[in-house]
Amino acid sequence: MSTTTTGPMGYDEALEAYEPVLGLETHVELGTASKMFCGCSTTFGGEPNTQVCPVCLGLPGALPVANAAAIEYTIKIGLALNCSIAEWCRFARKNYFYPDMPKNFQISQYDEPLCFDGYLDVEIDGRTVRVEIERVHLEEDTGKSLHVGGSTGRIHGADYSLVDYNRAGIPLVEIVTKPIVGTDRLAPEVARAYVTELRELVRAIGASDVRMEEGSLRCDVNVSLMPRGSSEWGTRSETKNVNSLRSVERAVRSEISRQAGVLAAGGRVVQETRHFHEDTGETTSGRSKEEAQDYRYFPEPDLVPIAPDRAWVDRLRTELPEPPSVRRRRLQAEWGLSDLDMAAMHNAGAIELVEATIAAGAPAADARKWWMGELARRANEQAVELVELPVTPAQVARVAQLVASGSLNDKLARQVLEGVLAGEGEPDKVVEARGLAIVSDDGALGDVVDQVIADNPDVADKIRGGKVAAAGALVGAVMKATRGQADAGRARELILERLGVS
Amino acid sequence: MSAITRDEVAHLARLSRLALGEEELDHLAGQLDDIISAVARVREVAADDIPPSSHALPLVNVFRADGIRPCLSREDALSQAPATEGDRFKVPRILDEEA
Numbered sequence: 062m063s064t065t066t067t068g069p070m071g072y073d074e075a076l077e078a079y080e081p082v083l084g085l086e087t088h089v090e091l092g093t094a095s096k097m098f099c100g101c102s103t104t105f106g107g108e109p110n111t112q113v114c115p116v117c118l119g120l121p122g123a124l125p126v127a128n129a130a131a132i133e134y135t136i137k138i139g140l141a142l143n144c145s146i147a148e149w150c151r152f153a154r155k156n157y158f159y160p161d162m163p164k165n166f167q168i169s170q171y172d173e174p175l176c177f178d179g180y181l182d183v184e185i186d187g188r189t190v191r192v193e194i195e196r197v198h199l200e201e202d203t204g205k206s207l208h209v210g211g212s213t214g215r216i217h218g219a220d221y222s223l224v225d226y227n228r229a230g231i232p233l234v235e236i237v238t239k240p241i242v243g244t245d246r247l248a249p250e251v252a253r254a255y256v257t258e259l260r261e262l263v264r265a266i267g268a269s270d271v272r273m274e275e276g277s278l279r280c281d282v283n284v285s286l287m288p289r290g291s292s293e294w295g296t297r298s299e300t301k302n303v304n305s306l307r308s309v310e311r312a313v314r315s316e317i318s319r320q321a322g323v324l325a326a327g328g329r330v331v332q333e334t335r336h337f338h339e340d341t342g343e344t345t346s347g348r349s350k351e352e353a354q355d356y357r358y359f360p361e362p363d364l365v366p367i368a369p370d371r372a373w374v375d376r377l378r379t380e381l382p383e384p385p386s387v388r389r390r391r392l393q394a395e396w397g398l399s400d401l402d403m404a405a406m407h408n409a410g411a412i413e414l415v416e417a418t419i420a421a422g423a424p425a426a427d428a429r430k431w432w433m434g435e436l437a438r439r440a441n442e443q444a445v446e447l448v449e450l451p452v453t454p455a456q457v458a459r460v461a462q463l464v465a466s467g468s469l470n471d472k473l474a475r476q477v478l479e480g481v482l483a484g485e486g487e488p489d490k491v492v493e494a495r496g497l498a499i500v501s502d503d504g505a506l507g508d509v510v511d512q513v514i515a516d517n518p519d520v521a522d523k524i525r526g527g528k529v530a531a532a533g534a535l536v537g538a539v540m541k542a543t544r545g546q547a548d549a550g551r552a553r554e555l556i557l558e559r560l561g562v563s
Numbered sequence: 564m565s566a567i568t569r570d571e572v573a574h575l576a577r578l579s580r581l582a583l584g585e586e587e588l589d590h591l592a593g594q595l596d597d598i599i600s601a602v603a604r605v606r607e608v609a610a611d612d613i614p615p616s617s618h619a620l621p622l623v624n625v626f627r628a629d630g631i632r633p634c635l636s637r638e639d640a641l642s643q644a645p646a647t648e649g650d651r652f653k654v655p656r657i658l659d660e661e662a
Binding site: 110220 | 578622653656
């Protein structure tokens, strides 16, 4: 029984006994100016219920008209995913009672998606994995609910809910993979790489800002396990709204461990929706899907069919941007990086950031060094994506320039970045406020050098006697005395000069 | 053979959140069966070369350009709501306790 109390199994152990099968459903809010079926603005973060009209509120008599730009973006996403584009298809009503849609139905697509049968190749550790795409269809997003009462702000235990319909009706593209088999222990990495690649592709098309933290790209992760050697798939769970690339990977890993624990103890996996928790990296049970949902789909009577003209589709194909994988190879050549370094940058989500930092005036090597070094370390410490760090490519470029011009050394530059991340303002402001400029004027530095020589007569004698290498100890003392703010090269020159060996 | 069974009507009523009593189900199942059987006569004239259609007019690709139009004011938007709180629509508890 599923009531058996079992803990999750270790990941390696789980993979020895079971093979995972994945499925990913990704929702992308399109970046159109207006909603899917009405002229309300789609701007994020507006005051509640200020971007609504009779159409998206489902008021009687209101009629939808499809947004041409949303149809074009969807076809472009389909083409970029190597899909076939339907010659003819319709919208459908998905009927359900849930107050996130004021109409009691969502306009979606059912058995006639706009795009179908495609694939996306992703690279993991130098190996290419082909993820097959089942369908790409267009629908409308739902409103946002605040759950009041209960302890956690979750729907469970809430006394009532408050709904903001600003998001209701924003065009939403759903991209569904076919079951992904044979990834074996790389399943979590494949899931992450797929969403990363998809996100870059959609961003390159300009169809969405694909900000996972703002919910404009959301991922549902389906996982099932089958015993090794079996060809019969197990029961899957669906983990909803996994909101960062890192979480996609963690959710897959956590579900593999959890399901293996259940199966190994003789239990059975329940087909259900699960919720991912960012804090613990685990999933918990949501609503059970044991009773099949009956949405009573039927063709949307208020919208006529879409029949994309082949000339139109061909024109959209010519407008597709350079594919992200091709672009990466080009940048790799331009930056002179090894496959390994480039893959590391890709996995860290650093490519766009480094590119933007170079565009803002930093040398390529410096841009890469800061993002992949100090900033990657800080992102990792805080368990956030690089892009979520509160520092812009322009600010990183400025820090790199200050180092290149000799105003900062690397140690001080790290402190400047720390200040920027702490919200202390632009790099120049942080330098000034924290007094971080390198001390290289001979007056101030000379005083420190004199003091250090006086404090270390033995070392000074050795240097006078010709042991120039011993100067390093005195330079270290100068750096310590100035808390790292001295220009080390100039300090060394001054020491040797004072001791008469320059 | 009936076009729709009483059980199917009960199922649809539940999906539609209609609380129908036993007598109402008996009554409506018969009526719906008559209606569906009447409409089903279309099949007698629709040969294989006539595809099913969902729209009466032979129109496709009716789109609008992606432009912003004025929205309702929030006051107007909320004016018809049975309950509001904090500029939002207030709705009853969504999930029952056991869910």
